Amino acid sequence: MSEQATAILAGGCFWCTEAVFRDVIGVSNVESGYIGGWQENPTYKQVCSGTTGHAEAIRVTFDPDVVGLGQILDMFFATHDPTQLNRQGNDVGTQYRSAVFPLDDAQQMEVEAAIARAQPAWPQPIVTKIEPVSTWYPAEDYHQEYWDGEGQRNPYCLAVIPPKLMKLRKSFADKVRS
Numbered sequence: 244m245s246e247q248a249t250a251i252l253a254g255g256c257f258w259c260t261e262a263v264f265r266d267v268i269g270v271s272n273v274e275s276g277y278i279g280g281w282q283e284n285p286t287y288k289q290v291c292s293g294t295t296g297h298a299e300a301i302r303v304t305f306d307p308d309v310v311g312l313g314q315i316l317d318m319f320f321a322t323h324d325p326t327q328l329n330r331q332g333n334d335v336g337t338q339y340r341s342a343v344f345p346l347d348d349a350q351q352m353e354v355e356a357a358i359a360r361a362q363p364a365w366p367q368p369i370v371t372k373i374e375p376v377s378t379w380y381p382a383e384d385y386h387q388e389y390w391d392g393e394g395q396r397n398p399y400c401l402a403v404i405p406p407k408l409m410k411l412r413k414s415f416a417d418k419v420r421s
Contacts, residue, residue, distance in 0.1 A: 245306055245307065245308040246307075247271060247304050247305065247306060248304070248305055248306075248307045248312060249302060249303065249304050249305075249346060250302075250303045250305070250312060250315050250316070250343075250346075250350070251278060251300055251301070251302050251303075251343070251344040251346070251376065251379065252300060252301055252303065252315075252316075252319050252342075252343055252344075253278070253279070253298035253299060253300035253301075253340060253341065253342040253343070253344075254301075254319060254322070254323035254325075254331065254341055255299070255323055255330070255331025255332070255334050255339045255341070256299060256331060256334050256339065256399075256403070257275035257276070257299040257300060257301055257382065257386065258275070258386065258389040258390060258394055258397075258400055258404070259323070259331075259390075259400070259403050259404050259407060260300075260301045260319075260322075260323065261273045261274075261275050261301050261387075261388070261389065261390065262389075262390035262394065262400075262404045262407065262408065263318065263322045263404075263407050263408065263411050264301060264303050264315075264318070265388070265390070265391070266408065266411060266412075266419050266420050267305070267310060267315070267318065267411075267415075267418055267419060267420070268309060268310060268418050268419065268420055269305050269306045269307075269308075269309030269310030269418070270303055270304070270305045270310065270315075271304050271305065271306065272302075272303075272304040273301050273302070273303050273304075274301065274302045274304075274381055274382075274387065275299070275300075275301055275381070275382040275386045275387055275389070276300060276301070276302060276379055276380050276381045276382045277290050277295070277297035277298070277299065277300065277379075277380045277382065278297060278298060278300045278344055278376075278377055278378070278379050278380070279296060279297055279298045279300070279342065279344065279374050279377055280295040280296030280297030280298075280377075281295065281296045282294075282295040282296070282297070283378075284380060285297050285380060286383070287382060287383055287386065290338050291336075291338060293336040293337055293338055295338075296337065297338060297380070298337070298338055298339070298340050298342050299338055299339065299382075300342070300344070302379060303315060310418055312350060312353045313353055313356065313357060314415070314418060316343070316353060316354060316357035317357060317360065317361070317415075318411060318414075318415055318418070319343075319357075320357060320358070320360075320361035320364075320369070320371070321361070321364070321410060321411070321414050321415075322407045322410055322411055323341060323407070324341075324365075325341045325358075325361065325365065325369040325370065325371040326365050326366075326367035326368060326369055326370060327341070327370070328340070328370045332403065340372060341369075341370065341371040341372070342371060342372040342373070342374050343371060343372075343373055343374070344374050344375070344376045344377070345373060345376065346376055351373065354373050355373070358371060390404055
């Protein structure tokens with residue numbers, strides 16, 4: 244078994260981005276959490292208030308021999324709208340910003356290359372921020388694997404997540420669990 248790698252991505256509601264990456268072959272774990280703010284140990288309610296500076300994000304653990312960081316980033320840019328500043332659809336605020344938190348210089352270069360690859364697919368400029376990695380705070384337990392449980396009964400999730408999953412399956416069919 245090869246060594247695992249990690250990517251930290253913020254693409255709006257973490258329930259939605261977590262659901263996408265749980266379907267990717269080579270991904271062993273997806274954890275929802277908060278990053279990029281100044282308050283220690285923020286709660287969901289505090290992050291949702293927009294006063295902590297944190298983004299709702301996911302920490303993706305993957306096998307780079309099965310799915311590379313470039314592919315993870317391509318999926319990320321294809322399954323959320325990286326042209327919306329501080330929002331995703333009806334979710335508005337800095338906590339819903341599009342951002343990537345590279346863990347080292349190599350990841351920084353991969354993110355820059357992925358933005359360049361993704362830009363032609365979008366009519367507006369990509370506004371995804373590349374932010375320095377900071378303390379990761381796991382979200383409360385009830386947010387983890389949300390789509391697999393409560394999300395199936397949540398009207399917001401039922402409206403937003405299935406189109407993301409369809410796009411993932413269509414555009415990256417060879418990298419999705421059946």
